[in-house]
Amino acid sequence: xxxxxxxxxxxxxxxxxxxxxxxxxxxxxxxxxxxxxxxxxxxxxxxxxxxxxxxxxxxxxxxxxxxxxxxxxxxxxxxxxxxxxxxxxxxxxxxxxxxxxxxxxxxxxxxxxxxxxxxxxxxxxxxxxxxxxxxxxxxxxxxxxxxxxxxxxxxxxxxxxxxxxxxxxxxxxxxxxxxxxxxxxxxxxxxxxxxxxxxxxxxxxxxxxxxxxxxxxxxxxxxxxxxxxxxxxxxxxxxxxxxxxxxxxxxxxxxxxxxxxxxxxxx
Amino acid sequence: xxxxxxxxxxxxxxxxxxxxxxxxxxxxxxxxxxxxxxxxxxxxxxxxxxxxxxxxxxxxxxxxxxxxxxxxxxxxxxxxxxxxxxxxxxxxxxxxxxxxxxxxxxxxxxxxxxxxxxxxxxxxxxxxxxxxxxxxxxxxxxxxxxxxxxxxxxxxxxxxxxxxxxxxxxxxxxxxxxxxxxxxxxxxxxxxxxxxxxxxxxxxxxxxxxxxxxxxxxxxxxxxxxxxxxxxxxxxxxxxxxxxxxxxxxxxxxxxxxxxxxxxxxxxxxxxxxxxxxxxxxxxxxxxxxxxxxxxxxxxxxxxxxxxxxxxxxxxxxxxxxxxxxxxxxxxxxxxxxxxxxxxxxxxxxxxxxxxxxxxxxxxxxxxxxxxxxxxxxxxxxxxxxxxxxxxxxxxxxxxxxxxxxxxxxxxxxxxxxxxxxxxxxxxxxxxxxxxxxxxxxxxxxxxxxxxxx
Numbered sequence: 001x002x003x004x005x006x007x008x009x010x011x012x013x014x015x016x017x018x019x020x021x022x023x024x025x026x027x028x029x030x031x032x033x034x035x036x037x038x039x040x041x042x043x044x045x046x047x048x049x050x051x052x053x054x055x056x057x058x059x060x061x062x063x064x065x066x067x068x069x070x071x072x073x074x075x076x077x078x079x080x081x082x083x084x085x086x087x088x089x090x091x092x093x094x095x096x097x098x099x100x101x102x103x104x105x106x107x108x109x110x111x112x113x114x115x116x117x118x119x120x121x122x123x124x125x126x127x128x129x130x131x132x133x134x135x136x137x138x139x140x141x142x143x144x145x146x147x148x149x150x151x152x153x154x155x156x157x158x159x160x161x162x163x164x165x166x167x168x169x170x171x172x173x174x175x176x177x178x179x180x181x182x183x184x185x186x187x188x189x190x191x192x193x194x195x196x197x198x199x200x201x202x203x204x205x206x207x208x209x210x211x212x213x214x215x216x217x218x219x220x221x222x223x224x225x226x227x228x229x230x231x232x233x234x235x236x237x238x239x240x241x242x243x244x245x246x247x248x249x250x251x252x253x254x255x256x257x258x259x260x261x262x263x264x265x266x267x
Numbered sequence: 268x269x270x271x272x273x274x275x276x277x278x279x280x281x282x283x284x285x286x287x288x289x290x291x292x293x294x295x296x297x298x299x300x301x302x303x304x305x306x307x308x309x310x311x312x313x314x315x316x317x318x319x320x321x322x323x324x325x326x327x328x329x330x331x332x333x334x335x336x337x338x339x340x341x342x343x344x345x346x347x348x349x350x351x352x353x354x355x356x357x358x359x360x361x362x363x364x365x366x367x368x369x370x371x372x373x374x375x376x377x378x379x380x381x382x383x384x385x386x387x388x389x390x391x392x393x394x395x396x397x398x399x400x401x402x403x404x405x406x407x408x409x410x411x412x413x414x415x416x417x418x419x420x421x422x423x424x425x426x427x428x429x430x431x432x433x434x435x436x437x438x439x440x441x442x443x444x445x446x447x448x449x450x451x452x453x454x455x456x457x458x459x460x461x462x463x464x465x466x467x468x469x470x471x472x473x474x475x476x477x478x479x480x481x482x483x484x485x486x487x488x489x490x491x492x493x494x495x496x497x498x499x500x501x502x503x504x505x506x507x508x509x510x511x512x513x514x515x516x517x518x519x520x521x522x523x524x525x526x527x528x529x530x531x532x533x534x535x536x537x538x539x540x541x542x543x544x545x546x547x548x549x550x551x552x553x554x555x556x557x558x559x560x561x562x563x564x565x566x567x568x569x570x571x572x573x574x575x576x577x578x579x580x581x582x583x584x585x586x587x588x589x590x591x592x593x594x595x596x597x598x599x600x601x602x603x604x605x606x607x608x609x610x611x612x613x614x615x616x617x618x619x620x621x622x623x624x625x626x627x628x629x630x631x632x633x634x635x636x637x638x639x640x641x642x643x644x645x646x647x648x649x650x651x652x653x654x655x656x657x658x659x660x661x662x663x664x665x666x667x668x669x670x671x672x673x674x675x676x677x678x679x680x681x682x683x684x685x686x687x688x689x690x691x692x693x694x695x696x697x698x699x700x701x702x703x704x705x706x707x708x709x710x711x712x713x714x715x716x717x718x719x720x721x
Binding site for chain 2: 067256
């Protein structure tokens with residue numbers, strides 16, 4: 001069956017209209033997170049971890065407990081941020097009570113860009129799903145706003161880690177999974193902060209964050225694209241740094257600059 | 268009630284007056300309890316001040332945890348005091364108060380700006396969080412070290428200076444802010460904390476739990492809105508698990524500082540071992556001029572052993588940055604004493620944090636020292652130059668690394684070095700000269716950018 005051009009346009013427009021009608025609805029359903037649009041501090045949004053049930057979602061783990069795990073993982077990054085061209089800057093951890101995206105599709109491009117412009121670096125949430133036969137799946141989703149705001153081709157800026165469990169996980173199981181997965185947080189944080197520093201032409205901060213990100217991401221086989229992207233962007237930032245001949249980046253040969261982070265972090 | 272208030276005011280005034288004389292001419296080991304609010308307190312003439320804040324509850328909890336947090340802070344203070352007895356010229360302060368007043372960053376900034384920490388003096392801030400999940404309580408400690416710069420000081424001194432071939436290579440540890448692994452506190456441990464606190468919150472007349480005793484008014488400072496003074500003691504010595512102190516008016520007393528009953532704090536919270544090492548490191552390793560060899564002493568050995576003990580704990584692996592810092596500090600202490608090769612500690616630290624410029628710099632320095640001095644080794648200039656260049660790539664404005672790279676090229680340029688070079692890894696003289704000029708130009712340009720007015 002042939003679809004005429006006018007029919008295609010009509011169908012496309014209907015689909016777009018439906019999508020547009022749905023998108024604001026999704027965005028509207030995403031609970032606001034207090035403090036997400038204030039000030040110039042880097043922000044990490046901590047959403048709810050919920051059991052997905054037919055009757056509606058139920059919280060699994062207190063936000064405070066999640067926040068503590070996150071702060072432990074991210075505290076170490078503060079020094080790098082504070083010492084490098086972000087006067088009096090710090091990382092704010094926002095407990096987004098009641099906020100639990102249904103999926104990454106809840107984040108429109110506009111929302112991604114707005115969040116990135118407001119210095120939101122990372123957002124994450126967790127969900128426990130029943131799989132049948134008593135099995136459950138627990139997943140954690142991460143959004144790296146600056147990466148997700150990039151024009152394709154670029155990594156998606158959305159990452160996830162998941163675990164299947166033989167029974168319904170207890171809060172203790174969920175907490176252990178968070179601890180096991182907490183190495184992901186600094187990796188995604190540095191990747192997103194590096195991309196943002198690059199966007200602001202803060203070249204030396206960009207290479208620092210991006211080389212740290214690629215080193216941390218190397219341990220995560222599912223994030224090869226993001227690691228390669230961090231590598232390439234760091235090399236581009238290094239090219240910019242070398243133009244002024246006033247930093248250590250100028251000491252690298254052209255070949256070393258092509259693979260800047262590999263050279264800088266391997267021995 | 269009025270009598271109690273007047274007594275309290277009298278006590279605080281007396282303490283404040285006594286404290287004023289103490290601050291002007293402090294003895295070797297002062298300790299104090301004071302309030303977070305108002306002007307924060309520290310001992311001005313101490314080389315190292317350790318300021319411990321209460322552990323606060325993070326978020327809501329069915330159980331009120333702030334009381335436990337204050338108890339824990341006092342026990343951490345007393346354990347730190349017990350462990351600090353090997354050192355001299357320190358002060359330990361326990362600040363109490365509500366969460367909004369006990370912000371570590373604000374207190375540290377005020378202590379530094381108000382010159383409560385003398386120029387060149389060191390400050391270690393210790394704080395932490397408690398949170399509850401079901402029946403379990405978790406504790407997590409953080410620490411950060413600061414140094415008040417000397418007047419007109421342009422660049423802070425480094426933690427190690429390594430003289431080699433007429434040049435001095437300098438390095439610093441890769442971290443000054445430390446996160447420690449969260450620890451679960453089972454009910455039995457919380458009970459032990461509460462029981463131990465009940466014993467520790469007294470000044471005893473003799474080093475025996477059944478001797479007569481007077482309460483330390485910790486709560487009065489916690490509730491005090493504008494306390495300008497502190498309740499301070501001078502430490503006379505240690506007798507077993509007891510610390511002999513003199514209270515105001517010269518009255519003798521004893522604090523029980525090391526309570527093993529129920530659970531040892533260091534077993535449950537290895538950070539107290541790290542703090543012991545950090546205190547010794549800051550007190551001794553960075554006070555000596557860089558090119559002098561440290562006078563090896565029991566103090567340094569205590570510090571080095573504590574840092575190694577922390578690094579060897581299983582839990583330390585959860586926070587690789589802090590473990591790397593422990594390895595580096597212990598390596599620096601050992602090197603400063605013996606000049607023997609401890610490069611493997613710096614290599615291990617680098618493996619933990621391969622993205623740290625300062626960590627790579629230290630590993631490069633010790634590889635250089637090792638290869639330059641050991642008769643069984645030869646210098647591999649290409650590898651070492653790559654080490655320093657990689658460190659510069661990780662932090663393109665790291666002036667310390669650039670200075671070391673310049674020193675390294677100058678070292679290669681000397682005839683004394685030529686005989687130590689492994690020919691397979693040599694750098695041609697022309698390339699050495701070109702690279703040297705390039706590094707000099709970069710440093711000059713960087714200095715010009717960092718100069719005041721730019």
